[in-house]
Amino acid sequence: MATMTAFTFDTHAYVKELQAVGFTEEQAEVQAKTLSSVFKANLEDLVTRRDMKDLELALKQEMKNLELRMVVKLGAMIIAAFSLMRMWPVPVQYIPPTPSHTQEMRLSNSPTSVPAVPPVVAPVR
Numbered sequence: 001m002a003t004m005t006a007f008t009f010d011t012h013a014y015v016k017e018l019q020a021v022g023f024t025e026e027q028a029e030v031q032a033k034t035l036s037s038v039f040k041a042n043l044e045d046l047v048t049r050r051d052m053k054d055l056e057l058a059l060k061q062e063m064k065n066l067e068l069r070m071v072v073k074l075g076a077m078i079i080a081a082f083s084l085m086r087m088w089p090v091p092v093q094y095i096p097p098t099p100s101h102t103q104e105m106r107l108s109n110s111p112t113s114v115p116a117v118p119p120v121v122a123p124v125r
Contacts, residue, residue, distance in 0.1 A: 009036055 011032040018028035 009039055011036055 014032045014035070015025070015028040018031060019025060023031070
């Protein structure tokens with residue numbers, strides 16, 4: 001994916017320009033050599049538009065593969081769930097509560113019923 005980008009840096013012309021403004025030949029050559037090495041080091045880390053396009057296409061393909069795997073797994077889980085429901089031996093049925101299960105309390109000596117919750121007593125002021 002990493003492609004070498006062509007970049008030219010004319011060190012000789014750079015040295016001549018530095019000498020024209022007062023640098024010695026040795027100073028100009030050291031600065032040109034240093035600047036050239038900086039350019040080379042930074043260019044190795046740069047990404048081109050083509051690199052980005054290749055990466056985008058690879059990521060799109062990977063996401064499509066992941067989506068397909070997820071659909072297959074979800075379908076398998078749904079099929080397994082329906083299979084288990086069909087194998088269930090006892091049918092599930094809602095049975096409403098009978099009237100004898102009402103929330104009432106009967107006093108042992110009285111045939112009348114009282115509410116299960118005691119009455120609220122107002123505080124005395």
